[in-house]
Amino acid sequence: MKGVLKKISQINFGLMSPEDIRKMSVTKIVTPDTYDEDGYPIENGLMDPRLGVIDPSLKCRSCGSKGGDCQGHFGSINLARPVIHVGFADTLHKILRSTCHSCGRILLTDSEIVDYKGKFEYLMNNEDSLTNIIKEIYTVARRDKCPHCEEEQEDVKIDKPVSIVEGNYKLTPSEVRERLEIIPDEDALLLGVNPEVARPEWMILTVLPVPPVTVRPSITLETGERSEDDLTHKLVDILRINQRLKENMEAGAPQLIVEDLWELLQYHVTTYFDNEASGVPPARHRSGRPLKTLAQRLKGKEGRFRSNLSGKRVNFSARTVISPDPYISINEVGVPDLIAKEVTVPVHVTEWNMEEMKECIRNGSDVHPGANYVIRPDDRKIRIYEETKEAVIDKLEPGFIVERHLKDGDIVLFNRQPSLHRMSMMAHEVRVLPYKTFRLNLCVCPPYNADFDGDEMNMHVFQTEESRAEAKTLMRVQEHILSPRFGGPIIGGIHDHISGAYLLTRESATFTEEQVFQILRKAKMAIPDRTGETWSGKQIFSLLLPNDLNMVYKAEICRKCDECLKRECKNDAYVVIEDGQLLSGVMDEKAYGAFAGKILDHIVKEYGTDRAREFLDASTKLAISGIMKAGFTTSTNDEEIPLEAKERIEIHLHKAEEKVDQLIEAYENHELEALPGRSLEETLEMKIMQVLGEARDKSGEIAESYFDINENHAVIMALTGARGSMLNLTQITACVGQQSVRGGRIDRGYNERTLPHFRKGELGAKARGFVHSSYKEGLDPIEFFFHAMGGREGLVDTAIRTAQSGYMQRRLVNALQDLNVKEDGTVMDNRGVIIQTTYGEDGVDPAKSDYGKVVDLDKLIDEMRIKSGK
Amino acid sequence: MKHEMVPDHAVLSKSESNKVLKKMDIHLEQLPKIKSDDPVAKSIGAKEGDILEITRKSSTAGKFITYRLVKD
Ligand SMILES: [Mg+2]
Ligand SMILES: [Zn+2]
Ligand SMILES: [Zn+2]
Ligand SMILES: [Zn+2]
Numbered sequence: 033m034k035g036v037l038k039k040i041s042q043i044n045f046g047l048m049s050p051e052d053i054r055k056m057s058v059t060k061i062v063t064p065d066t067y068d069e070d071g072y073p074i075e076n077g078l079m080d081p082r083l084g085v086i087d088p089s090l091k092c093r094s095c096g097s098k099g100g101d102c103q104g105h106f107g108s109i110n111l112a113r114p115v116i117h118v119g120f121a122d123t124l125h126k127i128l129r130s131t132c133h134s135c136g137r138i139l140l141t142d143s144e145i146v147d148y149k150g151k152f153e154y155l156m157n158n159e160d161s162l163t164n165i166i167k168e169i170y171t172v173a174r175r176d177k178c179p180h181c182e183e184e185q186e187d188v189k190i191d192k193p194v195s196i197v198e199g200n201y202k203l204t205p206s207e208v209r210e211r212l213e214i215i216p217d218e219d220a221l222l223l224g225v226n227p228e229v230a231r232p233e234w235m236i237l238t239v240l241p242v243p244p245v246t247v248r249p250s251i252t253l254e255t256g257e258r259s260e261d262d263l264t265h266k267l268v269d270i271l272r273i274n275q276r277l278k279e280n281m282e283a284g285a286p287q288l289i290v291e292d293l294w295e296l297l298q299y300h301v302t303t304y305f306d307n308e309a310s311g312v313p314p315a316r317h318r319s320g321r322p323l324k325t326l327a328q329r330l331k332g333k334e335g336r337f338r339s340n341l342s343g344k345r346v347n348f349s350a351r352t353v354i355s356p357d358p359y360i361s362i363n364e365v366g367v368p369d370l371i372a373k374e375v376t377v378p379v380h381v382t383e384w385n386m387e388e389m390k391e392c393i394r395n396g397s398d399v400h401p402g403a404n405y406v407i408r409p410d411d412r413k414i415r416i417y418e419e420t421k422e423a424v425i426d427k428l429e430p431g432f433i434v435e436r437h438l439k440d441g442d443i444v445l446f447n448r449q450p451s452l453h454r455m456s457m458m459a460h461e462v463r464v465l466p467y468k469t470f471r472l473n474l475c476v477c478p479p480y481n482a483d484f485d486g487d488e489m490n491m492h493v494f495q496t497e498e499s500r501a502e503a504k505t506l507m508r509v510q511e512h513i514l515s516p517r518f519g520g521p522i523i524g525g526i527h528d529h530i531s532g533a534y535l536l537t538r539e540s541a542t543f544t545e546e547q548v549f550q551i552l553r554k555a556k557m558a559i560p561d562r563t564g565e566t567w568s569g570k571q572i573f574s575l576l577l578p579n580d581l582n583m584v585y586k587a588e589i590c591r592k593c594d595e596c597l598k599r600e601c602k603n604d605a606y607v608v609i610e611d612g613q614l615l616s617g618v619m620d621e622k623a624y625g626a627f628a629g630k631i632l633d634h635i636v637k638e639y640g641t642d643r644a645r646e647f648l649d650a651s652t653k654l655a656i657s658g659i660m661k662a663g664f665t666t667s668t669n670d671e672e673i674p675l676e677a678k679e680r681i682e683i684h685l686h687k688a689e690e691k692v693d694q695l696i697e698a699y700e701n702h703e704l705e706a707l708p709g710r711s712l713e714e715t716l717e718m719k720i721m722q723v724l725g726e727a728r729d730k731s732g733e734i735a736e737s738y739f740d741i742n743e744n745h746a747v748i749m750a751l752t753g754a755r756g757s758m759l760n761l762t763q764i765t766a767c768v769g770q771q772s773v774r775g776g777r778i779d780r781g782y783n784e785r786t787l788p789h790f791r792k793g794e795l796g797a798k799a800r801g802f803v804h805s806s807y808k809e810g811l812d813p814i815e816f817f818f819h820a821m822g823g824r825e826g827l828v829d830t831a832i833r834t835a836q837s838g839y840m841q842r843r844l845v846n847a848l849q850d851l852n853v854k855e856d857g858t859v860m861d862n863r864g865v866i867i868q869t870t871y872g873e874d875g876v877d878p879a880k881s882d883y884g885k886v887v888d889l890d891k892l893i894d895e896m897r898i899k900s901g902k
Numbered sequence: 903m904k905h906e907m908v909p910d911h912a913v914l915s916k917s918e919s920n921k922v923l924k925k926m927d928i929h930l931e932q933l934p935k936i937k938s939d940d941p942v943a944k945s946i947g948a949k950e951g952d953i954l955e956i957t958r959k960s961s962t963a964g965k966f967i968t969y970r971l972v973k974d
Binding site: 856858860864865866867868869870872873874875876 | 926927928931932933934960961962963966967968969
């Protein structure tokens with residue numbers, strides 16, 4: 033890359049004068065045609081060779097450089113009659129409204145002018161914004177009579193998009209231009225037009241710049257047919273009408289015809305700039321597709337700004353479906369060999385890697401650890417073919433660059449959209465694997481929010497040593513186990529990973545030495561010496577823990593007993609780890625689950641990320657071999673309860689419904705007393721909701737009391753935090769409960785009733801969306817309908833929430849992207865202005881904090897207690 | 903200005919101001935601004951060019967000190 037580095041001190045925005053446009057133009061464009069019969073561009077046509085070349089074999093007539101080097105040159109069209117530029121129509125209207133139509137002075141009194149000039153100067157010296165004062169001038173400078181020449185002023189209106197009407201007379205662009213020409217420079221400045229760089233009349237076009245062909249390249253279809261760019265089509269239209277207008281004017285055609293053609297010219301020029309201007313039918317292609325003209329190229333999500341400048345397409349990237357692989361490290365990503373052979377890493381050839389690189393070239397582009405290209409020191413890029421291989425190998429010298437295939441151990445960037453936080457892009461080590469999907473360890477699903485129902489992810493290959501080094505230190509997965517959101521682990525076990533740990537470490541789990549060795553072998557862990565004793569699962573799990581680890585905490589399965597029995601807890605929910613030995617308690621979500629894992633959290637914070645990665649990798653495998661030893665399955669049989677339980681639930685729900693009826697009766701007999709601050713209706717509604725809520729909860733409790741964690745896998749999952757909740761299970765077993773829309777019982781639908789099956793004004797449980805049945809029994813049609821209403825609301829809410837939060841995210845990111853934290857903890861923006869004197873006011877990096885705090889003293893004391901208690 | 907929601911504002915002396923700027927290694931214009939007609943600035947008689955020391959309660963740090971430059 034050659035070039036001169038310069039610092040921009042100032043950017044001026046102005047308008048191009050007709051002279052500027054003519055000076056810039058390399059040729060006048062007259063003919064509306066592009067190519068002649070032989071396919072050569074016509075002189076003075078829209079493809080005039082002086083406008084620049086694209087074909088690298090041709091030389092540019094204007095600048096002499098080859099196609100590709102020449103950035104193109106503007107031409108110009110002399111318009112037969114002036115037209116208004118759509119983009120300035122509003123400004124023109126405002127200027128005409130605020131100036132005198134006969135003397136051209138601004139409609140301000142002399143004293144006002146002096147006053148505003150002073151203010152202008154002050155603001156300009158301070159480099160402050162002028163927008164507000166200009167707005168004020170435009171509102172003040174509206175008078176019925178000119179203060180300078182006493183001329184009465186008629187009201188000037190704008191008829192969108194470009195017609196300017198005075199009283200009842202429509203001004204022609206020529207007339208508008210004449211009025212603008214007589215506005216003095218000093219007055220123009222007050223109207224916001226800086227006379228140093230623009231004149232108001234330049235907003236009326238007399239010459240139209242024609243962009244170079246590089247801006248509107250024509251494409252050749254397979255049939256050999258030429259297809260022109262939309263802009264070229266539009267320019268052809270302009271030229272045609274321009275020519276007809278000129279001919280008619282010269283022939284002295286009737287005023288009416290000339291005016292019609294003039295209007296048409298105005299239409300074409302308007303749509304050339306903006307084909308979505310309000311009040312103009314968009315110009316269409318023969319196929320009926322609206323043309324994409326200048327404004328459409330820039331605007332919106334697919335426009336130049338958002339699609340080409342704020343975001344770009346890149347090389348050395350890949351995208352495919354993801355699938356799980358618990359046998360690779362959390363730091364790794366499985367890359368299909370097909371992809372590994374396509375995306376490459378540039379390697380500088382040295383004496384030391386010469387042989388290795390030669391071997392790669394020998395393998396070629398089809399065999400895995402191969403290479404696709406060689407770049408010579410003179411920057412020539414040579415593709416490696418079967419036939420040229422040997423020649424390339426012979427010429428290979430230090431200083432060459434070989435683009436070799438991706439191989440195991442390479443660092444790549446891995447990403448899943450929507451990239452909402454920094455953990456959405458992490459650096460992984462490559463593992464080249466067969467088949468066609470990216471493979472990832474299940475522990476990294478939570479930060480990416482990935483699952484395997486068809487999700488796809490992107491991979492980017494680093495191309496420089498600097499980027500690789502930076503990624504390895506800052507972006508590696510193991511460096512992101514702790515989330516900057518809450519200072520706890522966001523990477524960790526999910527689903528079977530947690531169930532497995534529970535099955536392995538629960539009280540009843542004992543294994544013969546033989547079984548233990550099988551489990552350990554499967555988990556690829558070191559096999560201990562034989563002792564001949566039976567093992568507890570807790571002992572097996574302790575093999576993963578650091579030898580000096582001391583911890584106490586309550587597990588996820590803790591039922592929050594009134595008085596905690598601590599180590600004697602009958603649920604085995606009190607976890608005690610002493611010197612790396614799990615003495616009591618089971619391993620569940622609180623051990624190493626994403627978002628909750630206490631042991632994981634402790635290991636990252638006390639032993640570092642390397643140790644934490646080892647722990648997660650090993651525990652994934654151990655938990656999986658644990659779960660496979662026991663076997664794990666679930667079905668609706670897990671939600672079965674005995675007949676007696678069903679009867680109890682039925683009786684209970686029946687009582688609740690009766691109670692609701694009593695409440696309604698009390699209300700109807702005016703016996704109900706209103707709660708403070710509530711109307712009678714609100715009170716009734718609240719009481720009913722409360723009764724029905726309690727009924728659902730109680731029915732759930734009854735069902736729960738028949739569930740046994742020791743033989744019910746669904747319950748294991750719900751209680752350990754692996755998947756699902758107790759509420760899910762009781763809704764399947766006992767009672768689905770009240771459905772709601774807008775936070776209350778359902779009260780919409782028909783006139784004064786929810787469905788025609790009820791009486792008007794009926795307030796009973798069933799009439800307002802209480803679902804008495806369980807999912808397993810099945811819902812009756814009325815219940816089903818109410819359930820669908822509630823379900824629909826949920827779906828709509830999520831859809832709206834994502835749209836809203838997406839927009840908020842975009843604006844926040846745009847506002848915050850240039851802020852950075854300096855070495856001393858101050859937060860500054862890109863101009864060096866201080867935003868916050870200390871980051872977060874306490875200078876704490878939340879990702880390195882202990883759940884947002886610098887230290888958790890209670891936790892420290894607990895640990896010391898265990899140590900000293902021994 | 904004794905309301906709980908209004909943090910303490912104090913005008914720094916010339917030497918204190920210089921000390922603050924030196925400590926933070928910045929020039930005056932890099933500080934956040936406060937309007938000289940801001941009610942707080944008016945009530946403590948701050949003039950253009952003064953630096954205000956603002957001491958406020960902080961949910962993360964307990965007490966937090968920041969500075970603002972008075973501007974017209
Ligand atoms: Mg999915
Ligand atoms: Zn050129
Ligand atoms: Zn006048
Ligand atoms: Zn307990």
